[in-house]
Amino acid sequence: MIGKPQTISKWLQIALSSLLLVSEVVAFSAFPPDERSWEEVTADFIKRSGEGFNRTDGHRLKELDPKRAVEFLMSYLAKDKPERLRLEAIGALGCEAFQEAVPALSAIAKDVSDSEGVRARALNPGLRYVKGPVAFETAAALTTDKSRFVRTSAYFVLSDFRTDQALNVLETRVQSKGLSDLELGKLICALWLTEIPRAGQIILSNCDFATLPDDENLLGKYSMAMEHYRISEAQSIMLRIAQKPGCELSTYYALRYFSSFPREDAVPALVAFINGKGPYATENLFETVTAFSESPVITEKSKNTLRGFLTTGKVKKEVPIQMPGSEASE
Secondary structure (H helix, E strand, C coil), X not given: CCCCCCEECHHHHHHHHHHCXXXXXXXXXXCCCCCCCHHHHHXXXXXXXXXXXXXXXXXXHHHHCHHHHHHHHHCCCCCCCCHHHHHHHHHHHHHCCCHXXXXXXXXXXXXXXXXXXXXXXXXXXXXXXXXXXXXXXXXXXXXXXXXXXXXXXXXXXXXXXXXXXHHHHHHXXXXXXXXXXXXXXXXXXHHHHCCCCHXXXXXXXXXXXXXXXXXXXXXHHHHHHXXXXXXXXXXXXXXXXXXCCCCHHHHHHHHHHCCCCCCXXXXXXXXXXXXXXXCCCCCCCHHHHHHHHHCCCCCHHHHHHHHHHHHCCCCCCCCCEECCCXXXXX
């Protein structure tokens, strides 16, 4: 995420965690101080069950002794080590951006004889946060790998470069034929995360939702991206998403998008959503309801209904909270 303070709703943190892989940076200031000794951390590292790497181990080892930490973690990269420990080591090296590990992580990612899980982890988070030409070249080359898991991990490495060069590679991939909805969703997410305005136009131009898919996961990512970039040309698609039943997350983002483009034909969907009992019924819709209630293109009847939501407190202005990790730069 962007390396400066920002505000975000609690539910949106959950939504983002479903979009950004498990490797997303977490601020350690959100947790109690880690006071474990070197011996305690290494013992914890070795006994982990492998259900998911614990980034706190790598962080604490780096705090204690960076040089010794990278040597310890890299000793577990070899193929003859248990895969769960290889995954733990790769995760720790990547999230702590150990430059010394870049050549080894690149080699693992390219090794088609290795497991796709290990190769994917070597990309994300292995190479995701180190930046540099090796990370870029490795990820760009692996966007066409035979393994979808490896390809999608490469997309997220590129997204974090936030450069036109990386965006061009992602644009080429999203223009590929035969992408599954799952892979297309990952590409939309990666394009969105580049934070480059042109990414929004790329998504709009290459995602044809003339017949909307039933995949709420895909629609959710698309509507989140359009809400972020606020592209006017997406209005017709976003209206259809807002009106699509049973898709709460994508509808929520579509309605937020329309705070920039108030229109009367979106009012019924907005009112129905607010009157519903979904988990996103009012939070963060204050901007949309306010914009609609003040817009000259909205009828007085609709305005009165929407103003009622504001005066009764059914739609409240969110009290922002700081997203854990937003104060830390990647």
